[in-house]
Amino acid sequence: MLNQTTSNAAEKNWQDRNPGRVLPAKSVLYHQGDEAAHFYRVNSGIVMIYRLLEDSKRQITGFCTAGDFFGLSPDENYHETAVTVGTSNVAGFTMNDVSRDPELQRELFTRTCDRLEDAQNMMMTLSKKSAGEKVAAFLVMLVKRQKRRAGESEESFDIRLPMSRLDIADYLGLTIETVSRRLTILKTEGIIELPSRHTARVCRLNRLESLAGALA
Amino acid sequence: MLNQTTSNAAEKNWQDRNPGRVLPAKSVLYHQGDEAAHFYRVNSGIVMIYRLLEDSKRQITGFCTAGDFFGLSPDENYHETAVTVGTSNVAGFTMNDVSRDPELQRELFTRTCDRLEDAQNMMMTLSKKSAGEKVAAFLVMLVKRQKRRAGESEESFDIRLPMSRLDIADYLGLTIETVSRRLTILKTEGIIELPSRHTARVCRLNRLESLAGALA
DNA sequence: CGTGAGATTGATGCAAGTCAACGACCGTGG
DNA sequence: CCACGGTCGTTGACTTGCATCAATCTCACG
Numbered sequence: 001m002l003n004q005t006t007s008n009a010a011e012k013n014w015q016d017r018n019p020g021r022v023l024p025a026k027s028v029l030y031h032q033g034d035e036a037a038h039f040y041r042v043n044s045g046i047v048m049i050y051r052l053l054e055d056s057k058r059q060i061t062g063f064c065t066a067g068d069f070f071g072l073s074p075d076e077n078y079h080e081t082a083v084t085v086g087t088s089n090v091a092g093f094t095m096n097d098v099s100r101d102p103e104l105q106r107e108l109f110t111r112t113c114d115r116l117e118d119a120q121n122m123m124m125t126l127s128k129k130s131a132g133e134k135v136a137a138f139l140v141m142l143v144k145r146q147k148r149r150a151g152e153s154e155e156s157f158d159i160r161l162p163m164s165r166l167d168i169a170d171y172l173g174l175t176i177e178t179v180s181r182r183l184t185i186l187k188t189e190g191i192i193e194l195p196s197r198h199t200a201r202v203c204r205l206n207r208l209e210s211l212a213g214a215l216a
Numbered sequence: 217m218l219n220q221t222t223s224n225a226a227e228k229n230w231q232d233r234n235p236g237r238v239l240p241a242k243s244v245l246y247h248q249g250d251e252a253a254h255f256y257r258v259n260s261g262i263v264m265i266y267r268l269l270e271d272s273k274r275q276i277t278g279f280c281t282a283g284d285f286f287g288l289s290p291d292e293n294y295h296e297t298a299v300t301v302g303t304s305n306v307a308g309f310t311m312n313d314v315s316r317d318p319e320l321q322r323e324l325f326t327r328t329c330d331r332l333e334d335a336q337n338m339m340m341t342l343s344k345k346s347a348g349e350k351v352a353a354f355l356v357m358l359v360k361r362q363k364r365r366a367g368e369s370e371e372s373f374d375i376r377l378p379m380s381r382l383d384i385a386d387y388l389g390l391t392i393e394t395v396s397r398r399l400t401i402l403k404t405e406g407i408i409e410l411p412s413r414h415t416a417r418v419c420r421l422n423r424l425e426s427l428a429g430a431l432a
Numbered sequence: 433c434g435t436g437a438g439a440t441t442g443a444t445g446c447a448a449g450t451c452a453a454c455g456a457c458c459g460t461g462g
Numbered sequence: 463c464c465a466c467g468g469t470c471g472t473t474g475a476c477t478t479g480c481a482t483c484a485a486t487c488t489c490a491c492g
Contacts, residue, residue, distance in 0.1 A: 001252040001289040001311065032432065036217045051340055054430035059340045073217040074326070074333050079432055095217065110290070112328055117290050119335035124267055124275040127342040127389025131480065165439065173343025175481060180440055197439075197489080214270035216248070216295055347448065381471065394448060396472055413457075413471075 002110045019043070020091030025162075029071065029082035029090065036073035038092040042066055045088025046162060050170065051080045060171040062118065063163070065145055069111045086162045121216070126173045133213035134172040135182040139192065140212050143202055157202045158195075186211075218326045235259070236307030241378075245287065245298035245306065252289035254308040258282055261304025262378060266386065267296045276387040278334065279379070281361055285327045302378045337432070342389045349429035350388040351398040355408065356428050359418055373418045374411075402427075 020043045023029075029040060032052055040047075042064045049070055050060040061080060064070050070082055084090070098105050125134060142159045161168070165176045172179065183200075186192045191208055193201040202208055236259045239245075245256060248268055256263075258280045265286055266276040277296060280286050286298055300306070314321050341350060358375045377384070381392045388395070399416075402408045407424055409417040418424055 001255075001292065039217075051336065051432055053340065053344065053432065057340075057344045057430070059336075059343055061336045061339055072329050072332075074330050076217065079333065080336070109325055109328070112325070112332060113288050114290050116288075116328060116332045116335060117295065119332060119339065120267065120275075120277045120296070123277055123335065123338055123342055124269065124273075126339055127275055128269065128273045176439075177441085177482085178480060181480095184440075214273070216267055216269065391449060392471075393450085393473085397448095400472075 002113055018091040018093065018097075020089045022087065022089050023084050025084055025086050025088075027084045027088075029084070030078050032078055032081045034078050036071070036076060036078045038094055039069060039071035039073075040082070041069050041091045041093065043089035043091055045090075046085040047088055047090065048083050048085050048163065048167065049080050050083075058170045059173070060167060061122075062115065063171070067111070068115070069108055070115075072112065085167075124216075129213050131172075131174055131178050132182050132185070132211060134174060135168075135179060136186070136208050137212035138168065138172060139186075139200065139202060140205075140209055142200075143205060143208075157205065159200050159202065161198045161200055218329055234307040234309065234313075236305045238303065238305050239300050241300055241302050241304075243300045243304075245300070246294050248294055248297045250294050252287070252292060252294045254310055255285060255287035255289075256298070257285050257307045257309065259305035259307055261306075262301040263304055263306065264299050264301050264379065264383065265296050266299075274386045275389070276383060277338075278331065279387070283327070284331070285324055288328065301383075340432075345429050347388075347390055347394050348398050348401070348427060350390060351384075351395060352402070352424050353428035354384065354388060355402075355416060355418060356421075356425055358416075359421060359424075373421065375416050375418065377414045377416055 018041075020041070023045075029047065030036075044066055047064040047068075047070060048060055049062045049064060050058050052058050062068075062070070063085070071078065073079060093104070098108060125137060129137065139159070142161070143157050146159050147157065163171075165179050168174075169176045169179045183192070183194065186208070187194055189207075191202070191204045191211070193203060195201060234257075236257070239261075245263065246252075260282055263280040263284075263286060264276055265278045265280060266274050268274050278284075278286070279301070287294065289295060309320070314324060341353060345353065355375070358377070359373050362375050363373065379387075381395050384390075385392045385395045399408070399410065402424070403410055405423075407418070407420045407427070409419060411417060
């Protein structure tokens with residue numbers, strides 16, 4: 001329905017027109033409540049988007065990776081906070097840039113639709129999946145994302161977990177304890193290994209996928 | 217950031233250009249998996265959007281009311297099902313219509329951003345709120361939506377609940393029993409009355425709002 | 433090497449799900 | 463018009479998965 005331009009030429013193109021700037025880990029792009037002046041695109045790295053409730057409960061609404069846009073606001077202020085997880089390259093835009101650039105406009109719209117799609121899938125995950133399914137699905141997502149860049153086709157994958165356990169918990173709607181427990185269960189069953197705090201090795205991807213639960 | 221055209225003139229305009237067609241309750245606009253040929257706008261009534269998992273768990277991702285767009289797909293097929301809840305007027309569009317009509321294009325984009333916003337708020341609700349908070353928040357949402365049309369300023373409001381208890385449950389990520397129990401608790405505490413299955417009278421709106429839990 | 437934040441592991445409690453029975457309403461047909 | 467059947471909703475008893483509370487562990491950094 002929305003024919004995306006996925007050619008390499010187009011991808012190069014958007015980066016060239018706005019090379020962005022490099023930010024160290026944990027840089028805040030904007031805070032919830034700030035005046036919404038720009039929106040952004042991730043050129044490389046990961047940016048974490050979250051919302052805080054008054055009682056300081058936090059929901060991470062997404063981890064944005066290369067190509068994802070974030071920071072659009074329906075009104076004058078941001079409704080969320082954006083922070084880099086690792087070192088990242090991020091380009092800023094204004095709505096003026098968009099009106100000048102039909103290509104950017106198309107890209108922005110399709111990406112926004114994709115994010116809506118993701119958000120709605122996440123609604124399913126958050127409300128219908130068990131803790132075990134959530135953690136498995138999270139790991140599968142990371143494999144899928146990181147496979148793109150590496151492009152290998154083995155049966156086991158080393159994936160990076162640049163975010164803390166608390167971040168994972170706040171993304172999946174769980175507690176750190178539950179995330180930890182589910183990870184050790186997966187380790188015990190030989191489905192993954194945990195060489196270090198921020199690395200996981202998926203040994204049985206298909207087992208993991210089946211544990212991730214039913215799909216749409 | 218996205219300056220919406222909320223003038224009455226503009227609203228009249230979009231309806232005139234595509235008057236849509238009237239559908240009875242429970243009409244299916246499209247099924248999950250169907251080829252995605254059109255997208256739609258609600259002119260009047262309510263359209264319910266949901267996703268089904270293979271194991272038949274269902275998540276209602278939204279109740280669309282006048283002005284809302286739905287049925288955009290990131291690829292060739294719909295990822296969700298759309299059904300009218302009550303009698304509704306719905307207009308169909310294609311991406312060609314969009315490229316021909318800059319006004320529609322703008323409207324579609326801002327509405328899509330709004331829906332993304334809603335979806336992300338819903339993620340918070342689904343994962344961080346208790347059953348009581350969810351039900352209260354749901355009722356408050358209905359009051360807000362239905363107040364727009366009526367425009368009165370009393371302290372108690374009759375609201376219609378055109379959807380079934382199961383629909384409410386699948387929207388909030390609860391069971392019918394829990395929804396029912398929370399409603400009777402609210403009734404017992406004199407915050408609402410339930411004159412009929414599909415009507416609720418909110419007596420203490422501010423009490424209800426405080427029960428709906430913390431906001432962003 | 434310490435030291436402290438982050439991660440794991442264990443013991444216990446509770447909110448919501450599940451299972452089951454009953455009640456109320458609505459449309460249909462006698 | 464009312465009696466009936468079936469769907470939808472309510473209420474109650476019980477179960478359970480995850481949160482909570484509380485140690486302990488570990489490893490990244492000075």
